[in-house]
Amino acid sequence: MDLNEEQRKVLELLKKDSYEEVRVKTGWSKGRIYELALRTGARKTEARIRERQEERRRRQLETLEALVNATVKADVLDFLDGIPDNSLAMHFTSPPYNVGKQYGDCPAADAMRFTYYHGWLMQVISEMSRTLKPGGVVCLNVGKTRDWEDRLMPLDVLLYEDLRRAGLTFQSRIIWTVAHGLTPKHRLAERHETVLVFSKGEVARFNPNACRVPQKQPGKRAFKDPNRGALSGNPLGAFPTDVWSDIAQAKHNHPDRALGNHPAQFPVKLVKRAILLYTLPGEPVCDCFVGSGSTAVAAVETGRGFVGADLFYEDLRAKRIANAKPDSFTPLTGVTDESVAVWQAEARRVAHEASSINSSADRRMCEEFGLGVA
Ligand SMILES: C[S@@+](CC[C@H](N)C(=O)[O-])C[C@H]1O[C@@H](n2cnc3c(N)ncnc32)[C@H](O)[C@@H]1O
Numbered sequence: 001m002d003l004n005e006e007q008r009k010v011l012e013l014l015k016k017d018s019y020e021e022v023r024v025k026t027g028w029s030k031g032r033i034y035e036l037a038l039r040t041g042a043r044k045t046e047a048r049i050r051e052r053q054e055e056r057r058r059r060q061l062e063t064l065e066a067l068v069n070a071t072v073k074a075d076v077l078d079f080l081d082g083i084p085d086n087s088l089a090m091h092f093t094s095p096p097y098n099v100g101k102q103y104g105d106c107p108a109a110d111a112m113r114f115t116y117y118h119g120w121l122m123q124v125i126s127e128m129s130r131t132l133k134p135g136g137v138v139c140l141n142v143g144k145t146r147d148w149e150d151r152l153m154p155l156d157v158l159l160y161e162d163l164r165r166a167g168l169t170f171q172s173r174i175i176w177t178v179a180h181g182l183t184p185k186h187r188l189a190e191r192h193e194t195v196l197v198f199s200k201g202e203v204a205r206f207n208p209n210a211c212r213v214p215q216k217q218p219g220k221r222a223f224k225d226p227n228r229g230a231l232s233g234n235p236l237g238a239f240p241t242d243v244w245s246d247i248a249q250a251k252h253n254h255p256d257r258a259l260g261n262h263p264a265q266f267p268v269k270l271v272k273r274a275i276l277l278y279t280l281p282g283e284p285v286c287d288c289f290v291g292s293g294s295t296a297v298a299a300v301e302t303g304r305g306f307v308g309a310d311l312f313y314e315d316l317r318a319k320r321i322a323n324a325k326p327d328s329f330t331p332l333t334g335v336t337d338e339s340v341a342v343w344q345a346e347a348r349r350v351a352h353e354a355s356s357i358n359s360s361a362d363r364r365m366c367e368e369f370g371l372g373v374a
Contacts, residue, residue, distance in 0.1 A: 001040060011042050060084045071296055071308035071317050076288045079309035080127035089283035091128045092271050092295050094141035095121060097155060101263050104312025114148040122162050129166035135204025137278045138168060140196045141266055156194045168198035177245045210276035212237030212334025219342045235343035237334015259323060260316040262292035271298035279304055293317030300324035
């Protein structure tokens with residue numbers, strides 16, 4: 001590129017001086033300096049931007065290597081900043097509800113000004129979206145908060161639009177019914193929390209069989225043709241719904257509290273169900289408010305990887321994670337003794353009808369296995 005003496009001098013100065021300093025020294029307007037810098041690829045900030053990106057990428061890889069299957073004591077946004085784009089299969093977390101709970105030794109962690117709190121959660125959601133793989137899911141377990149006028153507000157309502165604005169797609173709003181909660185005098189007693197499920201694009205995995213629920217009448221049969229007489233329900237259980245009523249809160253003497261207490265612990269069973277529904281073994285699950293480590297324990301038990309952070313509770317987490325063991329056998333939740341019995345009876349009936357029993361060996365085998373021979 002042909003440059004005159006004056007232009008070369010400006011570019012030389014730009015290597016060490018700011019635009020303002022170059023303006024004063026040369027009498028050029030800032031726009032003119034900027035235009036020259038842009039045209040010659042010498043924009044002062046470009047090198048710095050590139051450097052920052054490199055730095056960030058290196059730091060993210062380092063962090064990830066150090067983090068996989070570990071949790072750290074860190075602020076949520078610092079932690080998420082270190083996670084590379086599109087790297088996690090699932091975020092399962094429960095943020096502070098901003099209702100004045102005492103976490104660790106910091107009363108401020110759950111007592112922010114409402115506007116600040118909301119903006120902070122929006123940043124967390126945006127980071128969760130960035131770090132999620134396409135097809136991955138975010139599960140947010142939330143209750144209620146207080147708005148700027150101290151009015152009660154459901155957090156799922158507050159955060160719904162923020163999740164959508166972060167580019168995520170609504171999947172489900174799970175109602176987790178609980179036995180204990182507030183019983184205020186002038187409104188209904190609070191007996192549920194919600195888990196919002198959003199995905200990044202189309203959901204990559206959905207495995208309902210792992211989470212089927214017991215059929216109400218496992219032996220029920222169709223009474224109309226063409227399936228007349230056949231079992232009408234699936235013996236593996238009914239299709240799972242968005243109301244989860246069989247998961248006890250992690251309170252008082254719950255086994256999840258055997259190694260220590262956290263003021264707002266959710267049960268491992270809650271996370272495990274979501275992990276089984278939306279991920280495969282080996283995939284990385286993240287909880288950026290991991291607290292007592294419930295998500296990490298659920299990930300170990302189901303053979304998933306995990307990463308997580310919290311400002312406090314690192315000792316409790318370390319103990320719980322060390323104590324957790326992979327579940328080599330995760331029972332199918334929808335299968336009951338009764339449905340198994342019906343299933344076996346059905347298998348016999350079908351075997352009997354379908355087989356043509358003509359040899360004496362066949363007959364002997366059927367008698368041995370109790371498959372009644374006509
Ligand atoms: C609702 S609790 C989550 C408990 C967790 N699900 C469990 O089962 O133990 C919220 C957690 O967020 C943590 N926390 C609050 N502010 C934080 C911040 N800025 N960065 C990271 N963690 C934070 C608290 O210490 C608390 O453990």
